[in-house]
Structures are given as C-alpha cells and as structure tokens.
Amino acid sequence: MDAKYEIMPENGERIVYVRPVNIEDLPEEIRPQVEGIKRLFAVHDADGERLALVRGRRLAFALARQNDLSPVSVH
Template sequence: MESKFDIDALTDDRMVYIREIDASDLPAELQEEVEGAEHLYAVHAASDGERLAVVKERGLAFALARQNDYAPVTVH
C-alpha cells in the first residue's frame, strides 16, 4: 500500500533539536565564556536551523527547551 504523507505537517514552530557541538566551533568571543569545556550542547529551531541557545550539559539543553514550551529531539 502506498500513500503520500506530508512529513512537513509534523514540524511546527515549537520543535527544536539538541546537538552536541565542539567548543572550538564557536566564535572566539564565546569560546572565552565556556571555561575550558570541550563539548557543549546547542538548541536549534527545527523550522530553520537557527541556534537558539548553547549550554554545557545535555540535560540542561532539554530542560531549557521544555521550560520555554519547545519540544526537544536529539540529532545525531
């Protein structure tokens, strides 16, 4: 059985993805603020990929998203 499904219908403005990033990938002025951390977690808007936040812990990234009424998902 084949039926077309609009995958874009599942995406809304409240979905974000959490992704591990290297601190060295941040702009120089932000690298100074991470206090020696090598890996951080970024929260990105699923709709356009815009980086909304960067935090030091994965759990904190999920908590931050939920506290702001976003639905977080992990990206590998």
C-alpha cells in the same frame, strides 16, 4: 533526501533540535567564555537558528521543555 518537516506537527508541538557542539567549532569571541569546557549543547529551531548554548544535554532538554518546546536529539 531533502525532506522538510513541519515545525508544528498536528499535535501542536514545536520541535527544537539539541546537538553537541565542540568548543573549537564556536566563533572566536565565544571561546574565552567557555574555558575548561570541551563540549556544549546547542538548541536550534527548525530553520537551524541557534537559540541557546548550554553545558549539558539534560539542561538543553529541560530548557526546551520549560519554553513549551519539544526537544529532539541530533547527532
């Protein structure tokens, strides 16, 4: 099931996806910047491009909303 979803639904919302990211899954050059943290949250656009990495899920949702984006959790 490879369903493609619209980035801009009829109501005009731009959707971004928020998902947890384990530190060991990050590129080597980023890991030293996040020592002591076990998990971050990534905000991705509909094409899968990472737009941001933040410490908490609530912060990821707030960041998205501040930028007129509609966040959706991805597990």
